[in-house]
Amino acid sequence: MKTRAAVLAEHGRPLVVEEIELPDPRPDQVLVQLYASGICHSQLHQIHNPEARHPQLLGHEATGVVLRRGREVRHVHEGDRVMVTWVPRDATPESLPLRPSTYRWRGQEHEAGVYTWAEHLLAHEQLVLPLPKDVPTDVTAIIGCATVTGVGAVIGSAKVQPGQTVAVFGVGGVGINVIAGAKIAGASRIIAVDLLEEKLRFAREFGATDTVNATQGDAVAAVKELTGGGVDFAFDAIGAEVTTHQVVEVVRSGVLGLRRGGTAVIVGISQRPITLSQQLFPMGERHLIGSLGGSSHPIEDFPQYIEWYRQGALPLEKMVTKRYGSLDEINEGVRALERGEIAGRSIMVYAQP
Numbered sequence: 001m002k003t004r005a006a007v008l009a010e011h012g013r014p015l016v017v018e019e020i021e022l023p024d025p026r027p028d029q030v031l032v033q034l035y036a037s038g039i040c041h042s043q044l045h046q047i048h049n050p051e052a053r054h055p056q057l058l059g060h061e062a063t064g065v066v067l068r069r070g071r072e073v074r075h076v077h078e079g080d081r082v083m084v085t086w087v088p089r090d091a092t093p094e095s096l097p098l099r100p101s102t103y104r105w106r107g108q109e110h111e112a113g114v115y116t117w118a119e120h121l122l123a124h125e126q127l128v129l130p131l132p133k134d135v136p137t138d139v140t141a142i143i144g145c146a147t148v149t150g151v152g153a154v155i156g157s158a159k160v161q162p163g164q165t166v167a168v169f170g171v172g173g174v175g176i177n178v179i180a181g182a183k184i185a186g187a188s189r190i191i192a193v194d195l196l197e198e199k200l201r202f203a204r205e206f207g208a209t210d211t212v213n214a215t216q217g218d219a220v221a222a223v224k225e226l227t228g229g230g231v232d233f234a235f236d237a238i239g240a241e242v243t244t245h246q247v248v249e250v251v252r253s254g255v256l257g258l259r260r261g262g263t264a265v266i267v268g269i270s271q272r273p274i275t276l277s278q279q280l281f282p283m284g285e286r287h288l289i290g291s292l293g294g295s296s297h298p299i300e301d302f303p304q305y306i307e308w309y310r311q312g313a314l315p316l317e318k319m320v321t322k323r324y325g326s327l328d329e330i331n332e333g334v335r336a337l338e339r340g341e342i343a344g345r346s347i348m349v350y351a352q353p
């Protein structure tokens, strides 16, 4: 079938919204008409990376409705509402790596993984999860990346326990989900760190108990002062050299013979190598872990996210602060994100159920 997609055609040029042609679904694929897609920061890295594959289709969090399914697909049916994510929902060693899909653009065939900046998507069945009928199809589009990455980092990767202290460096779309996750986990202090006062104010709406503006002095010292020596968990939602150093330095030291140190959790992905001071880890028994897709198992975790959303613990409506009415506005959405104008997450709404 023919549909429209935003194509990263050339490095350094705006995306082009053009017709692409999708083949019939393979036995392991699902054809989804998309309702809404988030605009995620990690796509900016792909857009700005001169070595990125061209052409490329982008976007990796969405909702939609199943139009057709391959004969091996059992967990969703034609007409079902679904969420689209980039984290395999229930992978087995045999199912990985997921076989890419194909599409034709300007007369040539290309491969694609997941993509949601498009009106239809031919997805591997591992990347499609049922969306219950009682929840809206717009704001739930951000579960597939922002929530799984942010909430998952707290619950799945770090396993924060009630009463523990948390700092979050960078409170954009992922950072506010880290904050919401920390609140759900029962953290006693949740300290938001950012450069923009507006984002810090916004972070309080999701459960930040304290805020630190890193433009006004030493953020690490400020967090240590607030917590009497450092936090149990510090999350780097940015992946910049400065924030990676900050999260490693701001976790509390252990006490020899008594207790181990805190844990720095790297969520954002750096575009270049970062050098860290090695002594911080043995001295004070600090830990450094990475979190990709919140270490999640979507088949179990996504229903839990939906339940937290219903209960108000995961306020997706508040997280989505900007809506674009069509795919044609994608370049405007990308520019607004680049300029730091988006508090929380922006989405494109293509269609209503």
Ligand SMILES: [Zn+2]
Residues within 6 Å of the ligand: 040, 041, 042, 043, 060, 061, 145, 146
């Ligand atoms: Zn993302």
